[in-house]
Structures are given as structure tokens and as C-alpha cells.
Amino acid sequence: METITKQMLEYTWKSVNPALDTMRNMFDLARLVDAEECREISVSENGALQFGRACYAVWNADHRCANCTSYQSCHTHQRKSRVEYFDGKEYQIQSVPVQITLADETVYSCNLELINFGESMEGAETSKNTRETTGYISTHDKMTGILNWDGFCKQVRSLMMEHPSKTYLILSANIQNFKLVNSLFGRNIGEYVLIEISDILKEFCGAEGLAARTGGDTFSVCIPKTEDVEKRLMTRISQVRSLIESPSYHLNIHFGIYEVVDPNIPISIMSDRAYMALQTIRGNREKNIAWFNEVMLKNVLHEQKVISDFENNLRSGQFVIYLQPQVSAQGKIEGAECLVRWILPEGKMIPPLEFIGILEQSDLIAALDKYVWELAAKQLSLWKGTEYQDMYLSVNVSPQDFYYVDVANTMLALCKQYDIPPKKLHVEITETALADETQNNRQTIELLQKEGFIVEIDDFGKGSSSLSLLKDIKADVLKIDMGFLRQSENNVRGNIILEMVIDMAKRLNMEVISEGVETEGQLKNLTELGCHMFQGYYFSKPIPVAAFEEMIKDSYVNNNG
Numbered sequence: 001m002e003t004i005t006k007q008m009l010e011y012t013w014k015s016v017n018p019a020l021d022t023m024r025n026m027f028d029l030a031r032l033v034d035a036e037e038c039r040e041i042s043v044s045e046n047g048a049l050q051f052g053r054a055c056y057a058v059w060n061a062d063h064r065c066a067n068c069t070s071y072q073s074c075h076t077h078q079r080k081s082r083v084e085y086f087d088g089k090e091y092q093i094q095s096v097p098v099q100i101t102l103a104d105e106t107v108y109s110c111n112l113e114l115i116n117f118g119e120s121m122e123g124a125e126t127s128k129n130t131r132e133t134t135g136y137i138s139t140h141d142k143m144t145g146i147l148n149w150d151g152f153c154k155q156v157r158s159l160m161m162e163h164p165s166k167t168y169l170i171l172s173a174n175i176q177n178f179k180l181v182n183s184l185f186g187r188n189i190g191e192y193v194l195i196e197i198s199d200i201l202k203e204f205c206g207a208e209g210l211a212a213r214t215g216g217d218t219f220s221v222c223i224p225k226t227e228d229v230e231k232r233l234m235t236r237i238s239q240v241r242s243l244i245e246s247p248s249y250h251l252n253i254h255f256g257i258y259e260v261v262d263p264n265i266p267i268s269i270m271s272d273r274a275y276m277a278l279q280t281i282r283g284n285r286e287k288n289i290a291w292f293n294e295v296m297l298k299n300v301l302h303e304q305k306v307i308s309d310f311e312n313n314l315r316s317g318q319f320v321i322y323l324q325p326q327v328s329a330q331g332k333i334e335g336a337e338c339l340v341r342w343i344l345p346e347g348k349m350i351p352p353l354e355f356i357g358i359l360e361q362s363d364l365i366a367a368l369d370k371y372v373w374e375l376a377a378k379q380l381s382l383w384k385g386t387e388y389q390d391m392y393l394s395v396n397v398s399p400q401d402f403y404y405v406d407v408a409n410t411m412l413a414l415c416k417q418y419d420i421p422p423k424k425l426h427v428e429i430t431e432t433a434l435a436d437e438t439q440n441n442r443q444t445i446e447l448l449q450k451e452g453f454i455v456e457i458d459d460f461g462k463g464s465s466s467l468s469l470l471k472d473i474k475a476d477v478l479k480i481d482m483g484f485l486r487q488s489e490n491n492v493r494g495n496i497i498l499e500m501v502i503d504m505a506k507r508l509n510m511e512v513i514s515e516g517v518e519t520e521g522q523l524k525n526l527t528e529l530g531c532h533m534f535q536g537y538y539f540s541k542p543i544p545v546a547a548f549e550e551m552i553k554d555s556y557v558n559n560n561g
Helices: 016-026 055-059 069-076 133-137 149-162 180-183 187-205 229-241 267-279 295-313 356-361 365-382 409-418 432-437 439-449 466-472 482-488 491-506 521-530 545-559
Strands: 009-012 031-032 037-045 049-053 080-086 089-101 105-119 169-173 210-213 219-222 255-259 289-291 320-329 331-342 392-397 425-431 453-462 478-481 511-515 533-535
Touching: 009 016, 016 037, 016 105, 016 219, 031 491, 049 055, 069 080, 069 089, 069 105, 069 392, 089 229, 105 229, 105 255, 133 149, 149 210, 149 219, 149 267, 169 187, 169 267, 180 187, 187 210, 187 219, 187 229, 219 545, 229 255, 229 545, 255 267, 267 289, 267 295, 295 356, 295 365, 320 365, 320 545, 331 545, 356 365, 365 392, 365 409, 365 425, 365 491, 409 439, 425 432, 425 439, 432 453, 439 453
Parallel strands: 009 089, 255 289, 331 392, 392 425, 425 453, 453 478, 478 511, 511 533
Antiparallel strands: 031 037, 031 105, 037 049, 080 089, 089 105, 169 219, 169 255, 210 219, 320 331, 320 533
């Protein structure tokens, strides 16, 4: 039997069909399968998905195989293989996860099944896994009796194929703070609520729609589009709210709606789009219904592109450091904070707000942070023996870095690699990161300081545990948050707090840097309160390394006449 060794295959809509043709020369049967919908799929010449027969029809079976290997493969992103026996015949099956970038740049996950037909096995027992599980059990939720996710995908596809002229809506629903129901009222009440909501949604769907429980407290619905759908939904929302009457908890449910424009896209993508709409109002007490729109799709495609292109963009040097000077009360530039910027090959800069959050949510921020740390170490090495050799650079450590990186040893290795003293590479750790797993972070700080690094607490004042952190963690520098500064200008109470924080930091043998200084008035006020190091737009925005070097030269000339 031929073997495909890669765990996951990636194609564009243009390249997938030639690849399939090659596979068909190697195997008796090579096909693409949507593991959610249990259907064979194909990609047309213009990049559209087309759904064919049920995938299990190849075995002459009437329902999905129990413990489906293709389903497992698609969801674990791991290649699976098995041998099955059907009606006296042997089938050798490989299931390989596939990602196809469609014409609209949506990334679609499915499965490549590669099958060889073995010898006929006269009298062989039919596989129990594929026969003994009834269709109902595999497609319905045990507690509520409505469809489960597998059944929903399968039956929605059949519904749309049977009624191609109808326009359908896919709804995603979520109960707000459902975990509190079990905590406040007990598990029995929790199950009662889920069963009642299931009945409400089933009644809402009527004979022409489908309702499913797709997760613990999430539901999906498919109904024909009607003009009064929001009015009808609000009636059901009122019914849900009335299930629990308590002054301590108000039951609420939110709906995201996707209008199916193209029925040939996967049900999983339709549901994802309904869920995107739902996410925009999650936790909102005033709004219970949100419709999917093209702006949401644009944002999702942007997120997918940022994630999928990240490693290539990192290797090609598109991420660079900008430096924001840190200046003494005498106007001397002492060093700078390193801030990452993404610059495309054509010179366009992507704002940090458009990629930092995405990388944080996808667990890629640690890789970017390590890259920035190395850029800073390399720059300090380049400055050795020049007029910039007295400068230090500070780099940021995000909360996720502590989970994915050995921060202290990584920093030390960079200093050794680029032959720079650790005191030149300052380490900024946010108050939020320090508040999480304090004991481990305290050990990291102690190790960094033991090796000669300067440790700074960044964004002081944003969190709720500031004073507790100062008690437990002996950092070297305290950076006062810029938001706190804006609220304190010309404010007697704010000045009192600022003066006490600055004085307290000094008594704890910590230096203070006030970041976010934007006006001469702020600078004068902070100087009078005892702060002697500053950072902010009053001095400079973050600038390229070459501009920072020119700024140091100009500062030297001005200070020396």
C-alpha cells in the first residue's frame, strides 16, 4: 500500500485537483471528504466547493461509521490509517488532514481519503464499528433529544440540497454565564434549562427547520429566511428568560445569524460565521441578536492571513524594532524601549493593533517576543565601540512568554551569543504577567537580577494588585502607566498618589520611569514630584534605529554647545 508521510497537506483551490489526479494513479480510490458533514466534496474549476454523495455510501452503508478515522484525522490534524471489512471485502484506508485555501481566501479544513481495495474475504465478519451504531444515536444529543453537531451538519446539508431555491439562515446561540446556573441552583436545574431551551428552539424551527445542541451551552439552528425572524426570536428569548426567576441571576441567551448566500460552502464555515456574529454581542445585556456581515469576514480573513504568513514574514525580516527614547530630567537620552513594527516589503507599516492581539490569541506572541529580544541584543552588539555604546535597550516580556519560553535562560543565552553585558538589556515585565503565578515569576526575576539584568515592572497602576506586587517582587525599575498620568494632570488627588508612589519606589530602592509624557506641563509636574526619567511623545514617538542614532548625535551636540 502506498503511503503519504506528511501529517497535513496544504493546497490552494487551483492545486488540489492536480494533486488528486496524482493520488488516483497511486490508489484505487482517492477522494476529499468533509468529515463534519459526512460527504464527498470536490473543487470546481472556478474554486467553488461542490458536495456529493454521503461518504459512507462507498461502503453501501446507511449511516456514518462509528469512531470515524477521517473525523479523528481532521480534528487532530494527524494522519490516521485503518483496515475495514464490509460485506466480505477488505478496504485499506489512509485519512490525511487537508487545508485548502479557497478562492475567497477562506481556509477550509477537510480530509483526503486514500483507499485500496484488498482481497475479497469470503465469510468475513462485517466491522462492528460501522454497523452496530444506529444513525439516531450517532446524530442526536443524549440529554435533550435534539440533533448533535454531527447530525446538524449532515441534516442541514440534506435540507439545502432538497430545497435549493430556499434561502436559509444559520443561527448560533449561547447562554450567558450558564456555568452560574449549576453553581447557584444545582446540576438538575442546569439540565432542566438545557432541555427547556432545546424544546423552545425545536418549536421555533417548526417542520421546516433544524435545531441542535452543539456544545455544553451552545446551540445551532437552521431555518428558512423570513422577514419576521427577529420578532419571532425575541419571543423565544423572553421564554428563555422566564425559565429562572431569581434576584441573583438573570438567564439570557444571545443569537448570531448568518444568511446563507452560497449553499455550497461547508456547514462548518456557515456556523463559524454565525458564531462570529454572536461573539460581537457576547455579554451585552442590551442586544441579543447580531447578523454576520462582510466586515466580520474581512477581519477573519485578516486574522487567518496574519497567522498563516507569520513564520514566513518573521524569517523574511518584515518585523523590525523601533525605539522610543527614555530621557533624564537633564534631557539626556539614557536608552530606549524596543517596540515591534511590521513593515511590508513595499514599505507599508501594519499598526500593532492589527496583529499583536491576533498573535496573542493564537499563541504565537512568544515567538515574536523572542525575535525582538534577539534584534535588541544584536543592536547592542553593533553599538559596541561607537558613540552609542552607553545606551541600554529594554524589551517586553508578555504573560504568555512565561508559559512557552525559559525567559531568564533565553535572555542570558542572547547576551552570551552577542557578547553584551546583561545590564544593557533591560527586561520589562507587565504587572499583569507578574500577578499571574507570582511564585514562578519571582524566581525568574531573582535569576535575571542575579545574572545582572535590570528588571522593570511595566504598566504599573493598570492592575488591581499593584501594592501586593511591590511587597512580593523586588524589581529594579517601576514604570508608571501613561493612563494614570492622563487622569492625574491638574488633579490634587492624583498628584498626592503620584508623589507617594514615587517616594515609595525610591524607599524600595527602585528607580521610576514615567511613560506617556505628552506635555511640558506633565514633565514639569512629574519633575517636581521627584521623578527623573521619562518616556513619551513629548520627547519622541517610537522611531527607526537610524533615526534614534541621529537623535543621540543631535542631543550630544546641543548639550555640548
